[in-house]
Amino acid sequence: MEKSCIELKVPSDVYYLESVRAFIGKLSETLRFTKKRIADIQLALDEICSNAVYHGSKCVSCGIQLQISVDMRALEIVVSDKGGVNTRDWLSPEKLAEIQAKRSPTGESGHGLYLIDCLADDHKFKSNMVGGTDVTAIFYRDVQPENG
């Protein structure tokens, strides 16, 4: 199976995230992920996109971009934002460690990064050229290579 890429761009508004979640659910179903794994993928993407809208966007028209790659090995999703009011240079290892350390199971917020860490097989955060953040989440496929 050759690597296939899909790109989506949606306004920075949580109103549109339900459609994104539905799309990735259907794609994951086509890729024969289990129902449990599809729920994981949808939740991880929901958390990444919600963070991009709430923290990585200065306005609705900024938009967030999704690059979805599929090959025999994995489903890889990169969510890019353009940066929020207070998110410049937030990606230092110290800052990420601080966010994780502050998380309390009984707290009302701060669970998004923790869930992404729990649900994705691999993930990474990277500052991008426009002052925003690229979040990559990888979900490995449990499929056998085609014969021939």
Added chain:
Amino acid sequence: MTGTEFMTLRENADIKIIDVKTDLSSYAASDLRKVLESLLTEKVSKVVVNFSEVSHINSTAVGTLVGIAKRLRQNGGDLKLCNLASTLTRTFNLIGASSVVEIYETEKSAIAAF
């Protein structure tokens, strides 16, 4: 009436029961917060949220429920959840919120727990 198409409100004696009619991602979570906040304003203290028609919940919605549960307890009441799909229970367990918010298999058992 809840003021939102995503939820309906019923009563059983002094207990308010919210039927959530949609998946709870960030957009619908804000509606859930509004409904729960309005119940707090009305001095309602006992609330059950029925999740039988919900297949997804994110951390924003879980955080909302945790916050409201704490405030209801301060008022001598509580928030109890029922009919959660296994994927929803897993999200509560991963976050650790199931140690704060009580989850019941059925609406009947949630009501009986008050």
